[in-house]
Amino acid sequence: xxxxxxxxxxxxxxxxxxxxxxxxxxxxxxxxxxxxxxxxxxxxxxxxxxxxxxxxxxxxxxxxxxxxxxxxxxxxxxxxxxxxxxxxxxxxxxxxxxxxxxxxxxxxxxxxxxxxxxxxxxxxxxxxxxxxxxxxxxxxxxxxxxxxxxxxxxxxxxxxxxxxxxxxxxxxxxxxxxxxxxxxxxxxxxxxxxxxxxxxxxxxxxxxxxxxxxxxxxxxxxxxxxxxxxxxxxxxxxxxxxxxxxxxxxxxxxxxxxxxxxxxxxxxxxxxxxxxxxxxxxxxxxxxxxxxxxxxxxxxxxxxxxxxxxxxxxxxxxxxxxxxxxxxxxxxxxxxxxxxxxxxxxxxxxxxxxxxxx
Amino acid sequence: xxxxxxxxxxxxxxxxxxxxxxxxxxxxxxxxxxxxxxxxxxxxxxxxxxxxxxxxxxxxxxxxxxxxxxxxxxxxxxxxxxxxxxxxxxxxxxxxxxxxxxxxxxxxxxxxxxxxxxxxxxxxxxxxxxxxxxxxxxxxxxxxxxxxxxxxxxxxxxxxxxxxxxxxxxxxxxxxxxxxxxxxxxxxxxxxxxxxxxxxxxxxxxxxxxxxxxxxxxxxxxxxxxxxxxxxxxxxxxxxxxxxxxxxxxxxxxxxxxxxxxxxxxxxxxxxxxxxxxxxxxxxxxxxxxxxxxxxxxxxxxxxxxxxxxxxxxxxxxxxxxxxxxxxxxxxxxxxxxxxxxxxxxxxxxxxxxxxxx
Numbered sequence: 001x002x003x004x005x006x007x008x009x010x011x012x013x014x015x016x017x018x019x020x021x022x023x024x025x026x027x028x029x030x031x032x033x034x035x036x037x038x039x040x041x042x043x044x045x046x047x048x049x050x051x052x053x054x055x056x057x058x059x060x061x062x063x064x065x066x067x068x069x070x071x072x073x074x075x076x077x078x079x080x081x082x083x084x085x086x087x088x089x090x091x092x093x094x095x096x097x098x099x100x101x102x103x104x105x106x107x108x109x110x111x112x113x114x115x116x117x118x119x120x121x122x123x124x125x126x127x128x129x130x131x132x133x134x135x136x137x138x139x140x141x142x143x144x145x146x147x148x149x150x151x152x153x154x155x156x157x158x159x160x161x162x163x164x165x166x167x168x169x170x171x172x173x174x175x176x177x178x179x180x181x182x183x184x185x186x187x188x189x190x191x192x193x194x195x196x197x198x199x200x201x202x203x204x205x206x207x208x209x210x211x212x213x214x215x216x217x218x219x220x221x222x223x224x225x226x227x228x229x230x231x232x233x234x235x236x237x238x239x240x241x242x243x244x245x246x247x248x249x250x251x252x253x254x255x256x257x258x259x260x261x262x263x264x265x266x267x268x269x270x271x272x273x274x275x276x277x278x279x280x281x282x283x284x285x286x287x288x289x290x291x292x293x294x295x296x297x298x299x300x301x302x303x304x305x306x307x308x309x310x311x312x313x314x315x316x317x318x319x320x321x322x323x324x325x326x327x328x329x330x331x332x333x334x335x336x337x338x339x340x341x342x343x344x345x346x347x348x349x350x351x352x353x354x355x356x357x358x
Numbered sequence: 359x360x361x362x363x364x365x366x367x368x369x370x371x372x373x374x375x376x377x378x379x380x381x382x383x384x385x386x387x388x389x390x391x392x393x394x395x396x397x398x399x400x401x402x403x404x405x406x407x408x409x410x411x412x413x414x415x416x417x418x419x420x421x422x423x424x425x426x427x428x429x430x431x432x433x434x435x436x437x438x439x440x441x442x443x444x445x446x447x448x449x450x451x452x453x454x455x456x457x458x459x460x461x462x463x464x465x466x467x468x469x470x471x472x473x474x475x476x477x478x479x480x481x482x483x484x485x486x487x488x489x490x491x492x493x494x495x496x497x498x499x500x501x502x503x504x505x506x507x508x509x510x511x512x513x514x515x516x517x518x519x520x521x522x523x524x525x526x527x528x529x530x531x532x533x534x535x536x537x538x539x540x541x542x543x544x545x546x547x548x549x550x551x552x553x554x555x556x557x558x559x560x561x562x563x564x565x566x567x568x569x570x571x572x573x574x575x576x577x578x579x580x581x582x583x584x585x586x587x588x589x590x591x592x593x594x595x596x597x598x599x600x601x602x603x604x605x606x607x608x609x610x611x612x613x614x615x616x617x618x619x620x621x622x623x624x625x626x627x628x629x630x631x632x633x634x635x636x637x638x639x640x641x642x643x644x645x646x647x648x649x650x651x652x653x654x655x656x657x658x659x660x661x662x663x664x665x666x667x668x669x670x671x672x673x674x675x676x677x678x679x680x681x682x683x684x685x686x687x688x689x690x691x692x693x694x695x696x697x698x699x700x701x702x703x704x705x706x707x708x709x710x711x712x713x714x715x716x
Contacts, residue, residue, distance in 0.1 A: 031382070
């Protein structure tokens with residue numbers, strides 16, 4: 001049960017580990033609700049640092065700085081999953097860390113994540129095996145067959161740290177590129193479409209989810225999301241709720257799925273944070289994922305995630321951002337820019353939500 | 359004609375004179391568009407100071423501080439109409455001030471304002487006469503009849519600095535309370551309803567307006583706004599556009615009207631800034647007044663002000679704000695809090711937008 005004392009009152013300070021665009025949009029959502037944010041980031045100049053007057057500049061493993069930071073916060077959250085364990089532990093001893101450290105442990109390591117999902121939660125995932133040496137790799141490929149996807153267990157994102165192996169001839173090259181660190185071999189999934197669900201769990205255990213989102217990637221980076229997606233059976237939300245509950249999670253989590261031809265959903269990965277495929281919620285006429293996360297972290301009741309529109313979100317990657325003057329002339333398009341100074345190839349500079357009334 | 363060079367690019371700095379809730383909501387809107395804001399305010403601790411990392415603390419008549427501030431801004435705007443003339447002049451010599459100093463001159467003095475509206479713009483206003491001494495007052499009352507409304511020409515707001523006179527017996531008392539400063543006597547208007555229009559004018563002279571808003575006051579403070587109001591003939595928008603054009607205005611302006619039984623509209627007053635009766639636009643599914651103002655100030659094209667919902671905005675005044683936990687449980691209600699520490703009677707602490715689909 002939620003008690004009144006679980007609610008952080010307006011004026012409370014939510015600490016955010018990480019000062020990127022997600023921290024920025026979380027800060028903006030918190031401000032609307034009369035909550036303050038305090039950013040912790042290794043550099044002072046960062047997208048989130050622009051929208052709050054509270055920032056602590058420090059390395060993530062600088063425990064003295066972290067203690068100083070956490071002591072100024074009523075709760076702490078994070079905008080990226082690679083928060084070091086020492087960071088999470090340090091903060092947790094002082095103030096509530098939401099989501100908790102376990103969510104980080106699970107999400108940081110593909111082997112831990114897949115094992116947790118399959119064995120503890122009981123949701124479908126692609127077949128996988130741990131690979132610690134070239135012998136493991138060959139044995140796993142023999143068992144699982146081609147094609148297989150070899151990935152680093154940690155720090156992979158946007159297609160970095162992964163390779164597809166299509167025959168024995170690919171093994172040596174793949175090992176040269178990725179070997180020498182803990183790896184995982186996953187079965188290649190011939191999916192019909194990629195979908196995701198943005199779900200939240202409150203301090204009182206209530207779970208709520210936005211409708212299914214269909215995602216299109218380009219060069220392994222999210223290009224577009226369309227929501228609500230067609231043929232939303234509610235299955236993805238149910239799976240997300242099981243994961244949230246198993247983790248005793250508080251906050252918003254993004255869950256990416258492969259949908260097979262027959263409609264079966266396999267969890268690809270979870271992100272213990274607000275998620276790029278949830279940016280469409282900002283202009284959907286309901287609570288958005290950023291406010292939903294802040295509500296959860298502050299112990300507030302979750303908002304109603306029922307959208308009033310269909311929204312097509314398009315990421316502005318690198319030079320895409322130069323189209324902003326054209327976007328501004330569209331009456332159905334909402335521009336969101338992240339305040340990043342330098343445009344670099346592959347860098348997420350902003351996004352645009354195109355709204356279509358049902 | 360707008361040229362590309364009139365557009366301030368993302369990353370540009372918009373200065374805002376004033377650090378209250380309007381400056382705060384302007385800052386949040388600017389941040390979504392990738393623009394930075396720099397607040398100028400006499401105190402460091404202020405609602406807008408919480409949502410930006412750029413603040414200059416100084417008195418409005420401290421020209422050295424103002425010059426330092428203006429030199430760091432690509433354009434400057436303001437969130438209140440009582441910006442001193444010296445402040446506006448100082449800033450204008452360095453960087454574009456939008457809206458311009460003339461809008462301030464007109465809005466700061468009820469006599470100048472009414473004269474401008476009647477004689478220069480040609481829109482309807484209540485009858486009025488300047489009152490500089492008790493003799494003027496008696497003569498004006500004889501000409502205009504009872505009831506009359508005696509107001510200070512400057513610095514009146516929320517019903518402060520005004521009195522209704524119903525008979526000769528009220529004269530001496532009214533003079534005791536308001537005399538000794540420039541006054542204006544206005545005819546008392548038996549209005550059917552109070553309405554307002556939030557209109558904007560871009561750098562290129564384009565005007566756009568949100569639909570008519572109906573306003574309900576309590577104790578002379580705005581209590582509720584409902585928009586779109588019924589029976590919107592477009593007349594109010596036309597009058598607002600005439601005013602904007604006559605002032606060569608850039609930005610959002612609020613115009614309050616009295617609507618008489620026969621539908622005639624008389625302009626009550628103009629506010630050369632975003633306006634409390636436009637807060638409903640934040641949750642109407644279109645551009646909101648804050649983004650519209652920022653677009654204008656940055657030289658960007660104005661957004662489409664066509665709402666997708668009916669919205670009822672209710673101000674949270676003083677202790678009303680204590681109802682926030684109940685508001686958070688409503689799926690159709692959007693809470694906006696201003697981050698003010700101390701709750702005082704009559705103080706605007708936040709507002710709630712209740713959304714109703716058409």
